[in-house]
Every structure is written in C-alpha cells, then in structure tokens.
Amino acid sequence: MHIPDSFIPITQGAVYWVIALVFIVLALRWVKNEMSEEKVPLVAVLAAGVFALQAFNLPVTMGTSGHLVGGALVAIVLGSPFAAIFVLSLVLIVQGVLFGDGGITVMGTNIINMGVIGGFVGYYGYHGLLSVTRNIYASAAGAAWLACLIPALCAAIELAIAGTFPLVPGMISMGIYHALIGLIEAGITAVVLGLIVNSRPDILDHPTGAPS
Amino acid sequence: MISNRTFLTIGLVVALIIGISAVFFASGDPDGLDSTALVMQGQKDLTQPANPDAEIDESALPGEFEYSAPFPDYTIEGATKMTDTVLLVVGTILALLLVFALGKGLKKFSRTGSS
Incomplete structure (x- = not known):
C-alpha cells in the first residue's frame, strides 16, 4: 500500500509529513531511552528482513498481489509500536528514495499508515488478543491481519480526502484486497515470531509461555 | 539458544x-492500492484481473510532484x-x-x- 506522489496533493502530503515527524521523534526517543543497546543489531536484521519481504509480492487472486508490511511483526517482537515506526520509516526512506516505491512528498502518509497505524494496531491488537486467546501465534496472526487491513482503510480515507478515490468504493476495494493481503501478513508474522521464539526467546520482551 | x-x-x-x-x-500483478486505482478508473473489475496493459491514468490524479528514483x-x-x-x-x-x-x-x- 505504498502511496505514490501522484496520488496525494503536496499540501496534504505536507500535513501528513508533520504528523509523521512527531511520531518519528517519539520513535527516536524510544530507541535512545527505552531500547537496550544489545538489541540494535537484532533490530537491524529485522529491518533487512522487512525490506526483503516487502519486495516479495505474492498473488492473492483477483489479479492482485500483496506483500508483508511488517509493522505488527516489529512491534510485537520488540515490544513497542515505536519500534515499528523506527524500522518502517527507515525502510520506507530506502524504498522511496532509491526505488520509487512510495513517493517522497507522500512519504509521511506512508509512514503514518504502515509504521504508526500498523505498529499501534499490531502491538495493541496482539496484547488484546493475547489476553483472550493465551496463544502467541493466534494473537500475532490476528493482530497482523488487522495491522494490514486498518492501515489500508486509512489510506482509502486519505485518498478520498485527496480526491483520488471516491470514499465508499475506495474503502470497499482497498478493504477486500487487503483483507486477502492481510492473510500473508498474518502467516508470515506468525512464522517469523515462531522462528524467533525458538532461536532467541530472550529477544521478545514478554513471556511467551514457552520454556526458556 | x-x-x-x-x-x-x-x-x-x-x-x-x-x-x-x-x-x-x-x-x-498490481498490489492492493494499484488494483484499487485501476478499479476506480474503470480499467479493472473488482474481482477480475486487469488487462496486462492496463495502466493507471496519471493525468486523473491530484499529485503535482514527480520524483525520479534512480532505480524505479x-x-x-x-x-x-x-x-x-x-x-x-x-x-x-x-x-x-x-x-x-x-x-x-x-x-x-x-x-x-x-x-
């Protein structure tokens, strides 16, 4: 759901950039004050994984494809939505500046959708579902699905404000496609979480119920 | 470990x-956002693949800025x-x-x- 520059007028893009910058500053403060230094290399590897997985579009029927976004995954593994904002912002900068994947004037919009909204929905969705299901994989999958669908619906609203899509048809179309793409998000998030739990349970900042 | x-x-x-x-x-295949743009522009049915040569009509979009990435x-x-x-x-x-x-x-x- 990387929005290109042509989809949103510059003035609106600037407003989203200002909002995104507030969250970027908060994310940088989170890294500086809350994240332990031993985790820096692990966050960097997660960023590499997110970048690679985002390049891997998988078909989801109806002539459409989609890929992992990764906001939920990063937020769940590192235990903060701000981790997702930190990682996704930097990944989006590389994608936008070098590869034209997502625009420049709209980069703030993409950071808000995938980093901020994806991160917060992923993190709080996970902990909400965890308190009900008591299963980390089901919770991660459910939260990741929501962290794909809800940012896509937000993008549809932003694009309706921009006059690019009509509101209701845009939300229906974005919603249907990303409900399917969200299954990719759910599956990969649960699998990667499983790999991390089995190889390095200490990276997770919360008990998983697994013996460590 | x-x-x-x-x-x-x-x-x-x-x-x-x-x-x-x-x-x-x-x-x-186009991603969810591009597919939606094609649907909105009448070039794709919601549940059907678009024509392989279908392209998003940029002139119908509101953006004024174009950045040329080195490796689009x-x-x-x-x-x-x-x-x-x-x-x-x-x-x-x-x-x-x-x-x-x-x-x-x-x-x-x-x-x-x-x-």
Whole structure:
C-alpha cells in the first residue's frame, strides 16, 4: 500500500509529513531511552528482513498481489509500536528514495499508515488478543491481519480526502484486497515470531509461555 | 539458544535469500492500492484481473510532484536479473546499515548526553 506522489496533493502530503515527524521523534526517543543497546543489531536484521519481504509480492487472486508490511511483526517482537515506526520509516526512506516505491512528498502518509497505524494496531491488537486467546501465534496472526487491513482503510480515507478515490468504493476495494493481503501478513508474522521464539526467546520482551 | 552473531548471520542470509528469490518469483500483478486505482478508473473489475496493459491514468490524479528514483521498481533500464539481484541485495543491506547506524548513534548519544 505504498502511496505514490501522484496520488496525494503536496499540501496534504505536507500535513501528513508533520504528523509523521512527531511520531518519528517519539520513535527516536524510544530507541535512545527505552531500547537496550544489545538489541540494535537484532533490530537491524529485522529491518533487512522487512525490506526483503516487502519486495516479495505474492498473488492473492483477483489479479492482485500483496506483500508483508511488517509493522505488527516489529512491534510485537520488540515490544513497542515505536519500534515499528523506527524500522518502517527507515525502510520506507530506502524504498522511496532509491526505488520509487512510495513517493517522497507522500512519504509521511506512508509512514503514518504502515509504521504508526500498523505498529499501534499490531502491538495493541496482539496484547488484546493475547489476553483472550493465551496463544502467541493466534494473537500475532490476528493482530497482523488487522495491522494490514486498518492501515489500508486509512489510506482509502486519505485518498478520498485527496480526491483520488471516491470514499465508499475506495474503502470497499482497498478493504477486500487487503483483507486477502492481510492473510500473508498474518502467516508470515506468525512464522517469523515462531522462528524467533525458538532461536532467541530472550529477544521478545514478554513471556511467551514457552520454556526458556 | 543461539548466539547474537549466529542470529545475525542467519537472519541476514535468510533476508538475502528472500530478497533474491523475490527478483525471480515475486508476482507482477498490481498490489492492493494499484488494483484499487485501476478499479476506480474503470480499467479493472473488482474481482477480475486487469488487462496486462492496463495502466493507471496519471493525468486523473491530484499529485503535482514527480520524483525520479534512480532505480524505479527495483530495476534500471537495460537491467538483467543479475542487476536486479544486486539492487535488491544493496537495498536489503542498506536498510540493515541505516537502522544499525542510527540505533548505535542514538544509544551512544544517550550514554554521553544529558541523561
């Protein structure tokens, strides 16, 4: 759901950039004050994984494809939505500046959708579902699905404000496609979480119920 | 439990394998956003594939700014699969280095800073 520059007028893009910058500053403060230094290399590897997985579009029927976004995954593994904002912002900068994947004037919009909204929905969705299901994989999958669908619906609203899509048809179309793409998000998030739990349970900042 | 170094090595290798596979196996179908744009412009039915030559009509879009990325769509004119592979590997490592450098920098700042 990387929005290109042509989809949103510059003035609106600037407003989203200002909002995104507030969250970027908060994310940088989170890294500086809350994240332990031993985790820096692990966050960097997660960023590499997110970048690679985002390049891997998988078909989801109806002539459409989609890929992992990764906001939920990063937020769940590192235990903060701000981790997702930190990682996704930097990944989006590389994608936008070098590869034209997502625009420049709209980069703030993409950071808000995938980093901020994806991160917060992923993190709080996970902990909400965890308190009900008591299963980390089901919770991660459910939260990741929501962290794909809800940012896509937000993008549809932003694009309706921009006059690019009509509101209701845009939300229906974005919603249907990303409900399917969200299954990719759910599956990969649960699998990667499983790999991390089995190889390095200490990276997770919360008990998983697994013996460590 | 495996060591930090092993985790990093395995993680980076897995990321690179995924990225390189993407060059060869990723779907070229439009993503959810582009599909929606094609549907809105009457070039695609919601549940049907678009014509292979369907393109988003840029003139109908509100944006005024155009930035030319050096490697649009993870490729460059005249690129082979090898070139595309190199580009994806460079992008993956760049994402890793950026996060690493900024992370380390911020932690250093927090040690020497006011706190």
